[in-house]
Amino acid sequence: xxxxxxxxxxxxxxxxxxxxxxxxxxxxxxxxxxxxxxxxxxxxxxxxxxxxxxxxxxxxxxxxxxxxxxxxxxxxxxxxxxxxxxxxxxxxxxxxxxxxxxxxxxxxxxxxxxxxxxxxxxxxxxxxxxxxxxxxxxxxxxxxxxxxxxxxxxxxxxxxxxxxxxxxxxxxxxxxxxxxxxxxxxxxxxxxxxxxxxxxxxxxxxxxxxxxxxxxxxxxxxxxxxxxxxxxxxxxxxxxxxxxxxxxxxxxxxxxxxxxxxxxxxxxxxxxxxxxxxxxxxxxxxxxxxxxxxxxxxxxxxxxxxxxxxxxxxxxxxxxxxxxxxxxxxxxxxxxxxxxxxxxxxxxxxxxxxxxxxxxxxxxxxxxxxxxxxxxxxxxxxxxxxxxxxxxxxxxxxxxxxxxxxxxxxxxxxxxxxxxxxxxxxxxxxxxxxxxxxxxxxxxxxxxxxxxxxxxxxxxxxx
Numbered sequence: 001x002x003x004x005x006x007x008x009x010x011x012x013x014x015x016x017x018x019x020x021x022x023x024x025x026x027x028x029x030x031x032x033x034x035x036x037x038x039x040x041x042x043x044x045x046x047x048x049x050x051x052x053x054x055x056x057x058x059x060x061x062x063x064x065x066x067x068x069x070x071x072x073x074x075x076x077x078x079x080x081x082x083x084x085x086x087x088x089x090x091x092x093x094x095x096x097x098x099x100x101x102x103x104x105x106x107x108x109x110x111x112x113x114x115x116x117x118x119x120x121x122x123x124x125x126x127x128x129x130x131x132x133x134x135x136x137x138x139x140x141x142x143x144x145x146x147x148x149x150x151x152x153x154x155x156x157x158x159x160x161x162x163x164x165x166x167x168x169x170x171x172x173x174x175x176x177x178x179x180x181x182x183x184x185x186x187x188x189x190x191x192x193x194x195x196x197x198x199x200x201x202x203x204x205x206x207x208x209x210x211x212x213x214x215x216x217x218x219x220x221x222x223x224x225x226x227x228x229x230x231x232x233x234x235x236x237x238x239x240x241x242x243x244x245x246x247x248x249x250x251x252x253x254x255x256x257x258x259x260x261x262x263x264x265x266x267x268x269x270x271x272x273x274x275x276x277x278x279x280x281x282x283x284x285x286x287x288x289x290x291x292x293x294x295x296x297x298x299x300x301x302x303x304x305x306x307x308x309x310x311x312x313x314x315x316x317x318x319x320x321x322x323x324x325x326x327x328x329x330x331x332x333x334x335x336x337x338x339x340x341x342x343x344x345x346x347x348x349x350x351x352x353x354x355x356x357x358x359x360x361x362x363x364x365x366x367x368x369x370x371x372x373x374x375x376x377x378x379x380x381x382x383x384x385x386x387x388x389x390x391x392x393x394x395x396x397x398x399x400x401x402x403x404x405x406x407x408x409x410x411x412x413x414x415x416x417x418x419x420x421x422x423x424x425x426x427x428x429x430x431x432x433x434x435x436x437x438x439x440x441x442x443x444x445x446x447x448x449x450x451x452x453x454x455x456x457x458x459x460x461x462x463x
Contacts, residue, residue: 013185017178024177025170032169037161038117041125043132044153045112047071068110071149075103075114075135083134088126100124101131111152121158128155193405195398201425204405207412210251210395210424211244213237213274228304231277231284232333241281244426251393251423259361259371259391261420263384265411266377267298269399270428275374276304283336287369290328292339294387295376296348299341305331312342317356324364339364352386361390378411388420395423400430 010017047068074080081094081101090097104113114135116127136149195201198209214236230237251257262275272295279291292313293301302309307329316327316339328337345351364371373391378384388394394415398408408425415422 009185009189016181016185020181020184021174021177024180025174028169028173029166032164032166035164036119038119038163039121039124039158039160040115040117040162041121041128041155041158042113042115043128043151043155045071045114045132045136046150046152047110047112048148048150065108065110068105068112071135071139072103072105072112075112075131076101080131080134080138083138084127084130087130087134097127100127112149114155116155117162125155125157192401194401195403195405195408195425195427196400197427200405201398201408201427204409207396207422208424209427210247211240211426212430213240213244213270213277213426213428215400215429228273229277229280230273231280237277238281241277244278245281245285248423255392255421257392257423258365258369259373259393260423261373261375261384261387261391261394262397263375263378263388263394263411263415264397264399265379265403265407267380269377269397269403271377271397272300272304272374274397274426274428275372276301279336279370279372280333282370282372283333287335288367289336289370289372290324290339290364290368291336291372291374292364293341294352294373294383296341296345296351296383297376297381299344301338301374302329302340305329305333305338307331307338307340309340309342312340313360314342314345314351316342316360317351317354318345320356322359322363324360324367328367337368349382349386352383358390378414379407385414385418388415388418392421393423394420396425397428398425399428402429 076098078094078098081098084090085092085094085097100117102115102117104115105111106113114128114132116124116131118124118127132151132155136151139149195204198212201207201209231241232238248257248260262271262278264271275291279289283289291301293299293309294313295301296314299309299312311327313327315321316324321327324339327342328339331338351357361371373387375384375387378388384394396408396411396415412422412425
């Protein structure tokens with residue numbers, strides 16, 4: 001993954017990288033705050049051995065240092081621990097008290113450190129001092145032990161606990177939370193096989209991305225609402241569809257396009273929304289446009305334009321009408337007419353393969369510059385494959401983060417098997433992808449937003 005990919009991943013999952021350390025740090029704080037504080041006290045002992053009283057020689061220092069290491073192993077032996085329990089009147093067993101006592105040697109010195117830990121600061125100091133004094137008494141009573149041991153510094157009552165270290169625990173918890181969050185994001189990204197970018201489209205389907213439609217905030221994405229025509233009300237969405245319009249124009253330079261099928265791999269991927277808004281921006285550019293709802297199973301386009309779905313395409317096909325005028329409905333947008341689906345038939349596939357449908361596609365092509373067909377998802381039923389063979393080109397709609405890569409690949413192959421000319425893939429519901437100043441399309445040309453000029457518009461009848 002390139003640096004841009006990591007930046008994009010962080011922008012999409014920033015809340016995980018924030019929430020993970022926050023929750024882990026908070027948990028570490030709660031756990032640390034609920035723990036009983038532990039205090040530590042330390043008594044320092046001096047080990048000394050001289051061959052001649054009052055005179056310290058170099059050999060005496062070396063011998064004392066070696067003796068210090070030996071005494072470090074004798075301080076917390078069982079006899080000393082039992083005596084400490086007796087002197088302090090403690091109600092603990094030897095193993096428990098031994099676990100609270102530790103002995104260490106200060107390197108290259110004759111000093112021993114006797115430390116004790118307990119939840120009570122007073123008891124910690126008492127244990128450290130008593131262990132040290134008990135060892136001194138025991139050493140003095142044993143004539144076989146060489147050298148002397150004295151208290152260099154008694155343990156004072158500690159004022160601050162040594163554990164838990166709340167700031168350190170919180171910092172370590174937050175760091176661990178960040179590592180876990182990063183691992184979870186990486187795992188999800190590895191397991192996520194949905195379409196996200198143009199490189200995914202090219203690698204999976206072997207075709208190009210010709211459009212990137214921004215995800216709209218809030219209720220503007222609600223299906224069936226007039227606000228679903230975001231090309232009329234949302235600047236960023238309008239620019240996205242204008243870029244798609246530009247790319248379609250470029251694709252039509254070498255091979256003229258008039259009838260275009262718009263489909264998707266699966267339901268609920270924004271196919272109907274995309275075809276309706278594409279029809280709007282084409283009409284705004286002065287093109288005569290007819291948008292046809294050929295989804296005879298779940299028609300939806302009429303709800304965008306808030307028109308009745310009474311006669312429609314099925315009415316024309318069943319009556320074998322010669323001209324589509326009787327079923328065309330004004331949308332309220334100049335240059336744009338709608339042919340709704342009409343009543344739902346029991347045999348959609350048979351109607352779409354009928355000679356009447358082929359004749360109707362030809363007649364519609366004579367009435368407009370562009371005829372857009374909204375078809376059912378190609379992997380769900382065969383309707384899209386039937387229409388793809390009768391139209392000039394097809395566009396695949398894929399929803400970012402939802403459409404599976406395998407589904408997109410199968411949908412593209414299905415169109416190719418139908419001998420369709422696939423213009424490319426439009427990734428729908430992508431997060432904000434531009435500044436609004438200008439974008440580069442799939443063909444490399446820049447499309448700066450320009451207001452559509454009313455002087456270029458023509459009515460659907462050519463006036």
